[in-house]
Amino acid sequence: xxxxxxxxxxxWAEIDLGCxxxxxxxxxxxxxxxxxxxxxxxxxxxxxxxxxxxxxxxxAGATYLAVAFMDEAMALRxxxxxxxxxxxxxxxxxxxxxxxxxxxxxxxxxxxWVQEAKNYLKDTDKLVVHIKLDTxxxxxxxxxxEELKTMEQMLRMDKRFYLEGIYTHFATADExxxxxxxxxxxxxxxxxxxxxxxPKYVHSSNSAAALxxxxxxxxAVRIGIAMYGLTPSLEMEQEIPFTLKEAFTLRSKLIxxxxxxxxxxxxxxxxxxxxxxxxxxxxxxxxxxGWIRRLQGxxxxxxxxxxxxxxxxxxxxxxxxxxxxxxxxxxxxxxxxDRNEFISVNDIAKRLETINYEVPCIIASRVPRLYKKxxxxxxxxxxxx
Ligand SMILES: *Cc1c(COP(=O)(O)O)cnc(C)c1O
Numbered sequence: 001x002x003x004x005x006x007x008x009x010x011x012w013a014e015i016d017l018g019c020x021x022x023x024x025x026x027x028x029x030x031x032x033x034x035x036x037x038x039x040x041x042x043x044x045x046x047x048x049x050x051x052x053x054x055x056x057x058x059x060a061g062a063t064y065l066a067v068a069f070m071d072e073a074m075a076l077r078x079x080x081x082x083x084x085x086x087x088x089x090x091x092x093x094x095x096x097x098x099x100x101x102x103x104x105x106x107x108x109x110x111x112x113w114v115q116e117a118k119n120y121l122k123d124t125d126k127l128v129v130h131i132k133l134d135t136x137x138x139x140x141x142x143x144x145x146e147e148l149k150t151m152e153q154m155l156r157m158d159k160r161f162y163l164e165g166i167y168t169h170f171a172t173a174d175e176x177x178x179x180x181x182x183x184x185x186x187x188x189x190x191x192x193x194x195x196x197x198x199p200k201y202v203h204s205s206n207s208a209a210a211l212x213x214x215x216x217x218x219x220a221v222r223i224g225i226a227m228y229g230l231t232p233s234l235e236m237e238q239e240i241p242f243t244l245k246e247a248f249t250l251r252s253k254l255i256x257x258x259x260x261x262x263x264x265x266x267x268x269x270x271x272x273x274x275x276x277x278x279x280x281x282x283x284x285x286x287x288x289x290g291w292i293r294r295l296q297g298x299x300x301x302x303x304x305x306x307x308x309x310x311x312x313x314x315x316x317x318x319x320x321x322x323x324x325x326x327x328x329x330x331x332x333x334x335x336x337x338d339r340n341e342f343i344s345v346n347d348i349a350k351r352l353e354t355i356n357y358e359v360p361c362i363i364a365s366r367v368p369r370l371y372k373k374x375x376x377x378x379x380x381x382x383x384x385x
Pocket of ligand 1: 040042206224
């Protein structure tokens, strides 16, 4: 494949930007015209690549981006993104100048913070803020109407602040039992009722809520996991109103192939022993790539067949049992499709007893990301950024 010229190892992730676009379009088609999509691209776009995903999402109709930290917002600005960006996590009061200079919107939820931030704002500055309400997530946010009233006044009294938005976050929108969601939703509406004026953006829904609860749209939804083609939870899988297209594929290649005899051992601790004559292949991916040791025994796809990872996973390499002798250079699929077989991100998550969100996030930056659209590799220039 042509991409081999751009890096020097035989392990890579393929990110299908066509899938990202389709997922955003599918969400957008369900929303009324006055509801905007905030594409959540924190954590390097859940490990998919911040700049490429942001561009694809904006092209597909998202109008706002959201990240967790100022550093992530700056990374996007430095790569040329001009769309509005909201920092969802806490920003230090002394860093507000950076936000002003780069037109980055930030989240506020403490009076003392607002007071302190004033010391760092010049008369002509305009700091765009969204107030965060804690309606039951118990993470960050204002929890009482009284505090919200005071906060709104503080912000509206000072021309250097522009109160552009207000939002909350649901803790259980992906669970079939809707009662806690309902409780948070009603508390949010109740808290909004004390505002002197509604800001431009009122938003509450993550992917799960946006796919299930139209009453909680307000005028923007924050779409993360669904954009990447992954289900917010297994229990709500049946309630997803369209097909999500998984964008993340992880591949490697056989770099060594050998025949073992009965009793021959494989890897640290000699935990694997050949049962008879066996073909064993080595692939250059290990726990330093996020392919962690718990994945010992997990299957991978080679020549369209499922085969197991045998022996301990090393830092940079691991071994698989081949169905028969295969040439060096044969592609091995760890996540994704090979002919009629498919290993999904959910399959890996199940094996690791975790959630799908965690899987692409922990595939290390040491694994190069390649970008595909219409079946072809694109965006190599950005990959080199
Ligand atoms: C991460 C995050 C989201 C996105 O959630 P998904 O479940 O991935 O859609 C939305 N809002 C906030 C505040 C977040 O932290």
